[in-house]
Amino acid sequence: MFTNFKDMEAYVLSQGIKKRIALANAHDEPALSAVVNAKRKGIVEGTLVGKADMIIDMLHEMGEDEKDYEIVDFDGEELDAAKLTIKLVREGKADIPMKGILQTSNFAKAILNRETGLIPEGGRRLVSQVGIFEYEDRFLMITDAAINIAPDVDTQIGIVENALPVAKALGNECPKVAILSAVEVYNEKMPSTVSATEITKRGIPGCVVSGPLALDGAISMESVKHKSIKDPVAGQADILLVPFIEIGNSLYKSVTYIAGKTMASSICGATCPVVITSRADTPDSKYYSILLAVLRCLNK
Amino acid sequence: MFTNFKDMEAYVLSQGIKKRIALANAHDEPALSAVVNAKRKGIVEGTLVGKADMIIDMLHEMGEDEKDYEIVDFDGEELDAAKLTIKLVREGKADIPMKGILQTSNFAKAILNRETGLIPEGGRRLVSQVGIFEYEDRFLMITDAAINIAPDVDTQIGIVENALPVAKALGNECPKVAILSAVEVYNEKMPSTVSATEITKRGIPGCVVSGPLALDGAISMESVKHKSIKDPVAGQADILLVPFIEIGNSLYKSVTYIAGKTMASSICGATCPVVITSRADTPDSKYYSILLAVLRCLNK
Numbered sequence: 001m002f003t004n005f006k007d008m009e010a011y012v013l014s015q016g017i018k019k020r021i022a023l024a025n026a027h028d029e030p031a032l033s034a035v036v037n038a039k040r041k042g043i044v045e046g047t048l049v050g051k052a053d054m055i056i057d058m059l060h061e062m063g064e065d066e067k068d069y070e071i072v073d074f075d076g077e078e079l080d081a082a083k084l085t086i087k088l089v090r091e092g093k094a095d096i097p098m099k100g101i102l103q104t105s106n107f108a109k110a111i112l113n114r115e116t117g118l119i120p121e122g123g124r125r126l127v128s129q130v131g132i133f134e135y136e137d138r139f140l141m142i143t144d145a146a147i148n149i150a151p152d153v154d155t156q157i158g159i160v161e162n163a164l165p166v167a168k169a170l171g172n173e174c175p176k177v178a179i180l181s182a183v184e185v186y187n188e189k190m191p192s193t194v195s196a197t198e199i200t201k202r203g204i205p206g207c208v209v210s211g212p213l214a215l216d217g218a219i220s221m222e223s224v225k226h227k228s229i230k231d232p233v234a235g236q237a238d239i240l241l242v243p244f245i246e247i248g249n250s251l252y253k254s255v256t257y258i259a260g261k262t263m264a265s266s267i268c269g270a271t272c273p274v275v276i277t278s279r280a281d282t283p284d285s286k287y288y289s290i291l292l293a294v295l296r297c298l299n300k
Numbered sequence: 301m302f303t304n305f306k307d308m309e310a311y312v313l314s315q316g317i318k319k320r321i322a323l324a325n326a327h328d329e330p331a332l333s334a335v336v337n338a339k340r341k342g343i344v345e346g347t348l349v350g351k352a353d354m355i356i357d358m359l360h361e362m363g364e365d366e367k368d369y370e371i372v373d374f375d376g377e378e379l380d381a382a383k384l385t386i387k388l389v390r391e392g393k394a395d396i397p398m399k400g401i402l403q404t405s406n407f408a409k410a411i412l413n414r415e416t417g418l419i420p421e422g423g424r425r426l427v428s429q430v431g432i433f434e435y436e437d438r439f440l441m442i443t444d445a446a447i448n449i450a451p452d453v454d455t456q457i458g459i460v461e462n463a464l465p466v467a468k469a470l471g472n473e474c475p476k477v478a479i480l481s482a483v484e485v486y487n488e489k490m491p492s493t494v495s496a497t498e499i500t501k502r503g504i505p506g507c508v509v510s511g512p513l514a515l516d517g518a519i520s521m522e523s524v525k526h527k528s529i530k531d532p533v534a535g536q537a538d539i540l541l542v543p544f545i546e547i548g549n550s551l552y553k554s555v556t557y558i559a560g561k562t563m564a565s566s567i568c569g570a571t572c573p574v575v576i577t578s579r580a581d582t583p584d585s586k587y588y589s590i591l592l593a594v595l596r597c598l599n600k
Contacts, residue, residue, distance in 0.1 A: 135558065145482075149490050182445075182549035190449050192546050215553035216580060223557070226580040242550075246492050246543065249482035250551050253515035257523070258435065259559035280516060280526040 001171035004134050005262065005288050008170075012043055012294050019294045021275070022047040022094035024085035024110075025078065026071075027054035028101035030279040034286035035098065036062050039069075041287065043294050047094050049085045050101075051075050078102040082110035086118060089272060096293045098275035108147070111270050118270035127269040128159040129276075130166050131252050132292065133261045139170055140219065141239045142255075145248030146265070146276075153195050156241060157204055162268035163239055164206050166292070169299040177204070178218035178237035179211025180247060184229055186212070192243035199241075207239070208232050215240070215251070256285070264288035266296065273297060301471035304434050305562065305588050308470075312343055312594050319594045321575070322347040322394035324385035324410075325378065326371075327354035328401035330579040334586035335398065336362050339369075341587065343594050347394050349385045350401075351375050378402040382410035386417060389572060396593045398575035408447070411570050418570035427569040428459040429576075430466050431552050432592065433561045439470055440519065441539045442555075445548030446565070446576075453495050456541060457504055462568035463539055464506050466592070469599040477504070478518035478537035479511025480547060484529055486512070492543035499541075507539070508532050515540070515551070556585070564588035566596065573597060 002008045026032050026048035032055070035046045048055050052073035056066045072088070074081055081102060088094045097118070099107045111117045112125055119125055129146035132139045143163045144151070151159060160177055167175040179196035187193045196211030203209060210233035216223035217234050224235035242248035255261050262284045267274035273293035277286045302308045326332050326348035332355070335346045348355050352373035356366045372388070374381055381402060388394045397418070399407045411417050412425055419425055429446035432439045443463045444451070451459060460477055467475040479496035487493045496511030503509060510533035516523035517534050524535035542548035555561050562584045567574035573593035577586045 149482075149487075180546065180550060182449075182545040187449075190545065215550045216557055220557050220580075223580045243546065244544070245482045245490065246480065247546050247550050250480060250515045250542075250547050251554055254551055254554040255558055257516055257520050258555055258561070261558070280520075280523045 001138075003138050005264070005291070008288075008295060009291055012291055012298065015298055017298065018043060018045050019095040019297045020045045020047055020093070021096045021098050021290065022049060022085045022088045023098045023100050024049050024107060025081045025100035025102045026050040027058065029058060031098065031100045031277060032058055033062060034277055034283070034290060036064055037283060037287055038290040043291060044096075046070070047072060047088060049074050049081060049088070078106040079109060082107045083113075083116060086110045086113075086116065089118065090116070095297050096273055096275055096290075098290075099277075104276060107276070111274060118272060118274075120271050124158050124161075124269070126155065126158045126162065127267055127274070128162045129265060130163045130268055131263045131265050132166070132170070133255050133263045135219065138238065140237070141166065141175075142248055142252055143239060143241060145242065145245065145252035147245075147267075149245045151243075153198050156195060156199055156243065157202070158269075160204050160207065160209065160239065160241055165299070166266055166268060166296065167207075167238060169292075169296045172238055175207050175238035176233040176236050177207045177209040177239040177241055178213045178233050179209065179241045180215060180218060180243065181212030182214055184213055184217050184227065195243055209241075210234070211241070213237070262288060264292045266292050301438075303438050305564070305591070308588075308595060309591055312591060312598065315598055317598065318343060318345050319395040319597045320345045320347055320393070321396045321398050321590065322349060322385045322388045323398045323400050324349050324407060325381045325400035325402045326350040327358065329358060331398065331400040331577060332358050333362060334577055334583070334590060336364055337583060337587055338590040343591055344396075346370070347372060347388060349374050349381060349388070378406040379409060382407045383413075383416060386410045389418065390416070395597050396573055396575060396590075398590075399577075404576060407576070411574060418572060418574075420571050424458045424461075424569070426455065426458045426462065427567055427574070428462045429565060430463045430568055431563045431565045432466070432470070433555050433563045435519065438538065440537070441466065441475075442548055442552055443539060443541060445542065445545065445552035447545075447567075449545045451543075453498050456495060456499055456543065457502070458569075460504050460507065460509065460539065460541055465599070466566055466568060466596065467507075467538060469592070469596045472538055475507050475538035476533040476536050477507045477509040477539040477541055478513045478533050479509065479541045480515060480518060480543065481512030482514055484513055484517050484527065484531075495543055509541075510534070511541070513537070562588060564592045566592050
C-alpha cells in the first residue's frame with residue numbers, strides 16, 4: 001500500500017510506461033506548465049488541444065520544443081473544445097483528459113454526455129472529486145470537496161463508490177470510510193448525522209463505512225480512546241466522506257493552507273481518471289494530481 | 301495586538317492580578333487538572349464545586365494541598381451544581397465559571413436562565429463558542445465550532461457580535477470577519493452563500509464582515525491574487541464565521557489534529573467569559589483557554 005507521494009512516484013517511474021494527457025483549451029499557463037512539468041519528470045506525454053499559436057508561444061517561454069507535443073489546433077466554443085478532447089480519449093488517442101482554461105461545468109458536461117462522454121456502461125452519471133494527502137502512516141482521502149454541493153444519501157453512496165478505485169490504486173482493497181459530522185451521535189437537528197446513520201445502516205460493498213464521526217473521532221486513535229468510541233472505522237479512517245461541499249472544501253483548504261500539506265486531487269466516476277487543477281494549486285499539488293491519474297491508469 | 305499565546309501569557313502575568321475560576325462538578329480529573337495547572341502558572345485561584353472528598357483525593361494525587369483551594373461541597377443534580385456555580389459568579393465570589401463533569405446542555409441552561417443566569421441586560425440569549433489559534437502573523441478565530449448547529453442569519457450575526465469582545469481582548473478593535481463557504485460567489489443551490497450575502501449586505505457594527513469566501517479566499521493573500529478577488533476581508537480575515545457546526549468543527553479539529561496547532565476555546569455571550577474544555581484537549585489547549593478567559597476579564 002502506498003503511504004506517501006515519493007513512493008507513488010518511484011513506482012510509476014519504475015513501470016516505464018507513460019500515459020498521454022489531453023489538455024482541453026491548453027492555451028492556459030497554469031495548466032500547461034503542470035503538463036510540461038509532468039512530462040519532464042517522465043510520467044506523461046502531452047496532447048494539447050486549443051489555440052496552437054498561443055500554445056506554441058507558451059511552450060517556447062517554458063523552454064520547450066513544440067515537436068515534443070501533439071498539438072491539436074482548435075479555436076471555438078469551450079464545450080466543443082472539451083468534446084474534442086474527450087473524443088481523443090474515447091478513440092484511444094489519449095488516456096487522461098485534463099481541464100485547461102474553460103469552465104468546469106462545460107468540461108463536466110462533455111464528460112457526462114451519455115453518447116459522446118466518458119460514462120461507464122451501466123454506471124451512474126456522477127462525477128466527484130477526491131483529494132489525497134499524507135497523514136501519519138497513510139494517505140487520507142477527502143471526498144467531495146469540489147463538485148457535489150449537498151449530495152443526498154444515494155449520491156453520497158455514489159461518491160464513496162467513485163472513490164474506491166482511487167483507494168485501490170493506492171493499494172487499499174477495502175478502505176475504512178468515515179462519514180463526517182460534528183458529533184458521533186444521531187441528532188435529528190443535525191441533518192448530517194441523519195444521512196450518516198442511514199448510509200452506515202445500508203453499508204457499501206468494497207469498504208467499511210461508518211458515521212457520523214467528528215474529524216477527531218475519524219482519524220485520531222487518541223481521541224477515540226478519550227471519547228470511548230467503539231466503532232470499526234473510528235480513528236483509522238482512510239476516506240472522509242463529507243455531507244456538504246462546504247465541509248470538504250474548508251477541510252481541503254485547511255490541510256493545504258494551515259497544515260501546509262500537499263494535496264493531490266482526482267476526478268472520479270468517468271471511464272478514466274480526469275484531471276482538474278486550480279490555478280491556486282502549488283506545482284507539487286498539480287504534479288501529484290497528474291501522477292495519481294497515471295497511477296490509476298496503470299491499475300486498471 | 302497579541303499575535304501569539306506566549307505574549308498573551310506574559311501580559312497576563314505582568315498584570316499580577318489573578319482571577320477566580322469556579323469549576324462546576326470539579327470531581328473530574330481532566331477539568332480539575334487544567335485548573336490546577338493554571339493555578340500553578342499563577343493566573344487563577346480555584347473554587348471547586350462538587351463532591352468534596354473526591355475533589356480532595358484528586359488534588360492529593362496531583363500533589364496539591366486542598367487548603368490552597370476553596371472547596372464547595374455539593375453532591376446533587378447536575379443542573380443544581382451548575383446553578384450553584386453560576387450563583388457564585390453572580391455574587392462576585394468567582395470570575396469565570398468552568399464546566400467539570402456534567403452535560404454541556406445543563407451547564408448552558410444554568411448560564412442562559414433569565415433570572416439566575418449570566419445573560420447581559422438587554423442582550424441576546426445566545427451563547428457561542430470561539431476558537432483561536434496562531435496563524436502566520438496573527439490570531440485566527442473560528443466561530444462557532446461547538447454550540448450552534450445551523451444558525452439562521454440573525455443568530456450568525458449574534459455569533460459574530462459575541463466574538464467581538466474576544467477580538468478586542470486580543471487588541472483587535474475592528475476585526476475582519478469572513479463568512480465561510482466553498483466558493484466566493486452567490487449560488488442559490490448553496491445555502492451558505494445566500495446567508496453570507498445577506499449578512500454582508502446588512503453589515504455588523506464593530507467589524508468589517510464579508511462573504512461568501514472559501515477558506516483560501518479568506519486567509520491566503522496568494523490565493524486572493526490567483527483568484528483576483530476584490531474584497532476588504534479576503535486574505536486577511538481575523539474571524540472565520542462558519543454557517544454550520546460541521547464546518548467549524550471539522551476546521552477546528554483539522555487545525556488541532558492535522559496541522560498540530562494549539563487551539564484555545566472561549567464561550568461567549570454571557571456577562572463573563574466561560575470555560576468549557578473537552579477531555580480530548582491537550583494540556584496546552586486547556587491552559588490557553590483559561591488564559592484567554594482571564595485576559596477577557598482583565599479587558600472589561
